[in-house]
Each structure stands twice: as structure tokens, then as C-alpha cells.
Amino acid sequence: MDEIARRAGVSKTTVYRALSGQGRIGEDTRRRVLDIAEEAGYRPNRLARGLRRSRTGLIGVVVPGIEGQFYARVLEGIEKALQDVDHRVLLTVSRGEQEYELVESLLDMQVDGLIVASESDSPDFYERLLRRRVPIVFIDREVPGLHADLVATDHFAGGVLLAEHLRDKGYRKPAFLSVTDRPRPIGSIEDRWCGFRSVFRNACLLHHPFMGSVKRLLREGGDAAPAETFSELCLLALRGALEPLATFPYDCVFAQYDHFALAMIHLLQAHGIRVPQDVGVVGFDDHDFTEYTEPPLTTIRQPLREIGLQAAQRLLRRLEEPDLPAAALRLPPRLVARRSSDPLAAMEQP
Amino acid sequence: MDEIARRAGVSKTTVYRALSGQGRIGEDTRRRVLDIAEEAGYRPNRLARGLRRSRTGLIGVVVPGIEGQFYARVLEGIEKALQDVDHRVLLTVSRGEQEYELVESLLDMQVDGLIVASESDSPDFYERLLRRRVPIVFIDREVPGLHADLVATDHFAGGVLLAEHLRDKGYRKPAFLSVTDRPRPIGSIEDRWCGFRSVFRNACLLHHPFMGSVKRLLREGGDAAPAETFSELCLLALRGALEPLATFPYDCVFAQYDHFALAMIHLLQAHGIRVPQDVGVVGFDDHDFTEYTEPPLTTIRQPLREIGLQAAQRLLRRLEEPDLPAAALRLPPRLVARRSSDPLAAMEQP
DNA sequence: CTGAAAGCGCTAACAA
DNA sequence: TTGTTAGCGCTTTCAG
Numbered sequence: 001m002d003e004i005a006r007r008a009g010v011s012k013t014t015v016y017r018a019l020s021g022q023g024r025i026g027e028d029t030r031r032r033v034l035d036i037a038e039e040a041g042y043r044p045n046r047l048a049r050g051l052r053r054s055r056t057g058l059i060g061v062v063v064p065g066i067e068g069q070f071y072a073r074v075l076e077g078i079e080k081a082l083q084d085v086d087h088r089v090l091l092t093v094s095r096g097e098q099e100y101e102l103v104e105s106l107l108d109m110q111v112d113g114l115i116v117a118s119e120s121d122s123p124d125f126y127e128r129l130l131r132r133r134v135p136i137v138f139i140d141r142e143v144p145g146l147h148a149d150l151v152a153t154d155h156f157a158g159g160v161l162l163a164e165h166l167r168d169k170g171y172r173k174p175a176f177l178s179v180t181d182r183p184r185p186i187g188s189i190e191d192r193w194c195g196f197r198s199v200f201r202n203a204c205l206l207h208h209p210f211m212g213s214v215k216r217l218l219r220e221g222g223d224a225a226p227a228e229t230f231s232e233l234c235l236l237a238l239r240g241a242l243e244p245l246a247t248f249p250y251d252c253v254f255a256q257y258d259h260f261a262l263a264m265i266h267l268l269q270a271h272g273i274r275v276p277q278d279v280g281v282v283g284f285d286d287h288d289f290t291e292y293t294e295p296p297l298t299t300i301r302q303p304l305r306e307i308g309l310q311a312a313q314r315l316l317r318r319l320e321e322p323d324l325p326a327a328a329l330r331l332p333p334r335l336v337a338r339r340s341s342d343p344l345a346a347m348e349q350p
Numbered sequence: 351m352d353e354i355a356r357r358a359g360v361s362k363t364t365v366y367r368a369l370s371g372q373g374r375i376g377e378d379t380r381r382r383v384l385d386i387a388e389e390a391g392y393r394p395n396r397l398a399r400g401l402r403r404s405r406t407g408l409i410g411v412v413v414p415g416i417e418g419q420f421y422a423r424v425l426e427g428i429e430k431a432l433q434d435v436d437h438r439v440l441l442t443v444s445r446g447e448q449e450y451e452l453v454e455s456l457l458d459m460q461v462d463g464l465i466v467a468s469e470s471d472s473p474d475f476y477e478r479l480l481r482r483r484v485p486i487v488f489i490d491r492e493v494p495g496l497h498a499d500l501v502a503t504d505h506f507a508g509g510v511l512l513a514e515h516l517r518d519k520g521y522r523k524p525a526f527l528s529v530t531d532r533p534r535p536i537g538s539i540e541d542r543w544c545g546f547r548s549v550f551r552n553a554c555l556l557h558h559p560f561m562g563s564v565k566r567l568l569r570e571g572g573d574a575a576p577a578e579t580f581s582e583l584c585l586l587a588l589r590g591a592l593e594p595l596a597t598f599p600y601d602c603v604f605a606q607y608d609h610f611a612l613a614m615i616h617l618l619q620a621h622g623i624r625v626p627q628d629v630g631v632v633g634f635d636d637h638d639f640t641e642y643t644e645p646p647l648t649t650i651r652q653p654l655r656e657i658g659l660q661a662a663q664r665l666l667r668r669l670e671e672p673d674l675p676a677a678a679l680r681l682p683p684r685l686v687a688r689r690s691s692d693p694l695a696a697m698e699q700p
Numbered sequence: 701c702t703g704a705a706a707g708c709g710c711t712a713a714c715a716a
Numbered sequence: 717t718t719g720t721t722a723g724c725g726c727t728t729t730c731a732g
Contacts, residue, residue, distance in 0.1 A: 048725035072422035294644035398709035
């Protein structure tokens with residue numbers, strides 16, 4: 001900027017005024033400065049601007065992982081919404097370990113706000129931040145005991161949708177597979193349960209830490225993996241599920257995750273039970289492979305991109321109005337009932 | 351920092367020395383300053399530090415999209431490698447449009463370096479940056495005509511692996527589906543072709559812009575989508591592929607992408623051709639749904655996370671040694687031959 | 701309409 | 717061992 005000022009024979013301030021379009025300035029000087037800046041290929045240093053204005057245009061994002069499609073899609077939505085208003089995403093992946101440290105480091109970098117998919121079990125850390133008026137929007141999971149902005153799927157509605165679908169298909173004795181390995185069940189799965197039970201009063205709840213088994217197998221596995229693929233891993237984790245279920249005359253299963261649903265189907269088939277004739281199985285979207293499974297799998301599609309978009313927008317809004325009361329936004333999911341007819345048939349016949 | 355200096359009764363510089371652990375300082379003052387800083391919850395402003403040192407610890411990343419698993423996984427590797435050395439990822443998604451602007455904006459934010467999955471067809475823009483000695487590592491695709499660091503899959507090796515696999519399975523007359531919609535064929539697919547042909551001298555090349563069809567359908571589709579799912583879309587795009595192929599007595603097909611491979615399988619089956627008995631089909635990893643398809647699909651797994659890790663490490667190295675000569679690192683892919691036996695059988699029998 | 705000066709928070713060089 | 721000073725590049729305020 002100094003060089004431009006010198007070359008144009010004006011002060012830094014004038015250059016700034018020309019470039020920013022703010023403040024009174026003579027048309028001729030403005031043109032001259034702009035031309036010189038253009039020619040010199042001048043680009044403002046956003047870091048310096050951030051330091052001065054204490055507004056960086058950086059938004060910190062913390063997610064547990066992005067290898068699965070779940071957070072990748074949410075992230076896509078976040079980035080899109082922010083790019084549209086010329087903000088940038090500072091991305092960190094917590095991998096179940098570093099959440100708080102990462103949040104701190106993002107704040108050190110002077111992000112304007114945070115979007116966090118937290119795995120925290122206690123509200124203390126975030127309560128402190130909120131008291132310091134750090135703008136935060138949580139996504140996907142709520143932090144237990146914390147009153148803060150949240151954007152997530154409406155899991156209750158998802159439970160209702162799946163229950164209604166099963167009921168419409170003629171099933172009557174549903175089993176609900178709770179899969180959590182946490183001390184307190186995950187809120188989202190509890191919500192699904194409530195929704196599910198509001199339709200099926202007689203639903204049977206099978207509580208078992210399948211998810212924990214998968215994680216343990218993954219950890220222990222290391223190189224000597226107990227299974228080649230993740231789907232096989234899920235199969236291993238679910239192996240014990242049939243005996244406890246057998247005490248209940250179920251005719252359909254809500255398996256919480258698509259991977260589990262598929263494993264459950266394989267498991268049932270291995271025991272000579274036909275799907276969906278004898279027993280129906282439904283999942284809940286954590287992946288988009290459901291297009292490809294055999295037999296077709298009915299599932300709930302979560303509005304992932306939309307969650308990201310809404311979270312970003314909420315955060316931007318909060319930057320303008322820091323006193324906005326905290327609110328939870330629960331977005332409706334969509335039932336994806338895979339027709340069992342061959343999609344190809346429909347396409348090739350006509 | 352000023353406040354801590356005041357409270358400790360020393361100069362800012364001393365506080366800095368205590369906190370940074372650099373320069374000589376009395377043990378007692380050091381302790382005192384550290385205690386006060388701790389108590390005051392002091393955290394250094396990395397933005398200011400960046401401005402002063404002109405080293406921000408920010409790495410700009412540009413990818414075309416992250417909804418598919420491809421770049422999400424690469425990104426995971428990048429983030430991991432950078433997090434390990436306390437650097438942060440500034441993520442942007444170009445969505446086939448804004449690549450150059452995004453790169454500029456990242457530079458405005460004073461990133462230390464860039465990792466770019468470019469869709470550019472011309473080297474001019476990046477050549478200018480490289481002349482300005484901006485550290486850049488490209489991933490996945492090379493920019494035509496540009497001599498720069500690149501980390502990517504060894505597509506030639508991938509082509510060889512698939513060809514050898516097909517040969518070992520007894521196939522003799524392979525068809526290679528080139529799917530590009532670009533003026534110049536994408537380098538990676540050319541490499542696959544070269545590798546493939548080094549094994550099968552008689553391979554037949556079917557050149558047709560299937561990929562372009564898919565994109566067009568996606569664009570035109572809008573709400574009135576011509577197909578419910580992406581897999582159906584691929585099927586539509588491939589419909590015309592069988593006639594040109596029919597002129598060649600092929601007994602197997604290399605379909606470039608898993609989605610196409612699967613669509614091809616369905617297409618063949620719809621025409622009464624059995625897979626893999628009559629015709630074998632192989633893909634090339636762009637997704638991890640191959641675990642779930644029916645019939646099983648043999649494919650090449652690209653070392654995506656590793657690409658990210660290596661790219662980040664290369665960039666970090668280049669930050670230290672700006673004069674490193676540009677180099678291409680091509681990482682070996684892995685053949686994933688899906689056994690057609692039921693994985694469950696293997697697990698449940700014993 | 702234009703310019704001078706101060707300062708965001710940190711760091712590096714130099715002086716005491 | 718400690719302190720003083722200057723400056724990264726931009727923005728704001730106040731003065732001309």
C-alpha cells in the first residue's frame with residue numbers, strides 16, 4: 001500500500017479510501033490510485049485487516065471426522081453458505097480426542113465464531129465460552145446440559161416416519177435396536193425411540209452397546225483386522241443380537257444405522273429368515289450406499305447439507321445480533337423407501 | 351499481554367520471553383509471569399503473531415467438492431498431517447467455478463502454502479504463483495503444462511493391476527471405457543489406459559463423453575430429475591454404450607468409475623448377458639460402496655488418505671526448503687477383488 | 701477532500 | 717537479565 005501511495009503521490013489514507021470506496025475522495029485521484037493498484041497487483045492483507053478490525057471472516061469448524069459422508073456433507077453446506085458471504089472455513093477434525101484444544105486453538109486464531117459437532121459429555125467447557133459471548137452453533141449432537149444454538153435432524157420425526165412406514169407395510173411387532181456405547185444414551189437415538197414409540201406403543205427396546213463393539217474391534221484390530229471390511233465388522237458386532245431378540249416375537253427391526261441394518265439383514269438371512277417377507281429391516285442414514293444394497297434397504301435420509309447451511313446462517317446471524325436467544329433447529333428428514341423392483345426394469349422396458 | 355506485564359511488574363518483552371521460553375530470563379520472574387498469565391487465562395493472538403512473523407500456520411486447501419468420499423478422505427489426511435505440526439486447514443470448495451478467486455483469497459489471508467486439487471486446463475495462473483515462489487502442492491490431478499509438486503495415485507499401476515486381474519481370471523478381449531468430457535482426456539485416465547494396454551496389447555478403447563452426459567443430466571434435471579438416484583443417472587448415461595461395443599467381441603470392461611461399472615453390470619444383465627460369467631466388469635475407486643454391491647465388484651482402491659498425508663508433508667518440507675525441485679509422487683493403489691462367496695458364510699460357519 | 705498519527709497484539713533488534 | 721523501540725499492514729479518528 002505504501003508503494004502505491006508513493007507512486008500515486010498521495011497518502012496511505014487516500015489510497016485506502018480509494019480502495020475501500022469509503023469516505024470522500026476526488027474522482028480523479030480515485031481513478032489514478034485504482035489504476036496503479038490494479039497495475040501493481042495490489043491485494044489487501046486480510047490478516048492485518050482482521051487484527052485491526054477484530055473481525056477476521058474466519059469461522060472455526062470442529063467435526064469428529066470426515067471420512068464418512070456424514071460430516072463431509074454437512075461441511076459442504078457450511079462452506080457453501082460461508083463462501084457466499086466471503087467467509088472462510090478453518091477446519092479441524094477432533095477424532096474423538098482433541099475437541100477442546102482445537103476449539104481453543106481456533107479462538108487463538110481469532111475466528112469470528114464456531115460451528116461444532118461436539119462429542120462432549122459435559123457442558124462446563126462450552127458454558128464458559130458462551131459466557132465469554134463466543135458465538136457458537138452446535139450441529140448434529142447437543143451437548144448434554146448446555147443451552148445453546150443447535151441445528152440437527154429431527155430424530156423424533158425420523159422415528160415416526162420409519163414406524164409409520166413399517167406399520168403401513170403390515171408389520172406389527174417392531175424391535176428397536178439401541179446401539180450406543182455411551183453412559184447416557186445419545187439424545188438423537190432417544191428421540192428416535194420416542195418418535196418410534198409414539199406410533200408403536202408396543203415396540204421392544206433392545207439395549208446393547210453394538211457401537212462400542214465395533215469401535216473396540218476397530219481399535220484392537222489394528223493390522224490383524226478381525227474383518228476385511230467395515231460391513232463385516234458390523235456383522236461381527238451384531239452376532240449376539242439375535243438371541244435376546246428371540247425372546248420377543250418381533251417381525252421388524254429398526255437398526256439405527258444403515259451399516260447395522262445391512263448387517264442385520266445378512267444375519268437374519270444366515271439364519272434362514274427371509275427379508276422382508278418374514279422380518280422387515282430399516283436403517284437410518286449414515287451413508288449413501290443404500291442405493292446399492294441387495295435386498296433394498298429402506299432408510300431415513302438426513303438433511304445433511306441443509307444442516308450445514310442452516311448452521312452457518314444461524315452463526316452469521318448471531319455475529320450480527322449477539323444477544324439472540326439460543327434456539328434448536330430440528331430439520332425434517334425424509335423417508336427413502338427403496339422399491340424392490342429393479343430400477344433397470346423401469347428404465348429399459350419402455 | 352499488557353495487563354500481565356503490569357500485574358507482574360515487568361515489561362511486555364519480559365512477559366513475552368517467559369511465555370515463549372526464548373531469551374534469557376530470571377527463573378523467579380519467569381515463574382511469576384507464567385502464574386499470572388495462567389491465572390488471567392492468557393492466550394496469544396495467533397493472528398497478530400502471523401502478521402508479525404509472516405508465518406501464519408495456515409494452509410489453504412482447494413478441492414472441487416467434498417460430498418463424494420474422494421476429497422473428503424484426502425482432506426482427512428491433510429488435516430491429520432497438519433494438525434500434528436500445529437498447523438490449520440483453511441478449506442475452500444471450488445465447485446467447478448471459483449478456483450482462481452479462491453486461491454487468491456487464501457493468499458490474501460496469508461496462508462503459508464496451498465494444497466490444490468485443480469480443475470484448471472491451463473498453467474498460466476499457477477505459473478505466475480510459482481514464480482512468486484508461493485508454495486503449492488497439487489493433488490490428484492496435474493495441471494496440464496505445469497511443472498509443480500504433485501501427489502496422486504499411480505494410475506498407470508492401477509491400469510496394470512486391473513488388466514492383470516482380468517487376465518488371471520481368463521478374460522482375453524478387454525474394452526476400456528474412456529468416459530471423459532474434456533477437450534483433452536484427463537491425464538489420470540490416459541495413464542490407466544497406458545498401464546492397461548501394457549498388459550493387454552489388444553485392448554479396445556471406447557471413447558465417449560459419458561461423464562459429460564451425467565453432468566448434463568444432473569444440471570438439466572434440476573427438480574424434474576430424470577432419475578431418482580445417481581446410480582440410475584449413470585445407467586442413463588451409459589445406455590448408448592453397448593452398440594459401439596458390440597462391434598468388438600469384448601469379454602470384459604474397465605469402466606473407470608465404480609458407479610459406471612455398476613451401471614454397466616446392470617446394463618449387461620438387462621441384455622441377458624451374465625456377469626461375470628459372460629463378461630467381467632471392473633471399476634476404479636471413487637466411493638466405498640463396492641462393499642455392498644451385488645454382484646460383487648472388483649475395483650482399485652486409491653490411497654486417498656495417504657495422498658493427503660503426503661501432500662501435506664511435502665508442502666511442509668517445501669516451506670522449509672523453498673528451492674526444492676518440483677516432483678511428482680505417485681502412490682500405488684491396491685486391487686480389491688471382491689470374492690463372490692458370501693462373506694457371511696465364512697463368518698458363520700466356523 | 702486530504703493527511704497525519706495512533707494502535708490492533710505480537711516479535712525482533714538493539715540498548716542498558 | 718531486563719527494557720525500549722520500532723514495525724508487520726490495515727483502519728479509524730481527528731485535524732487541516
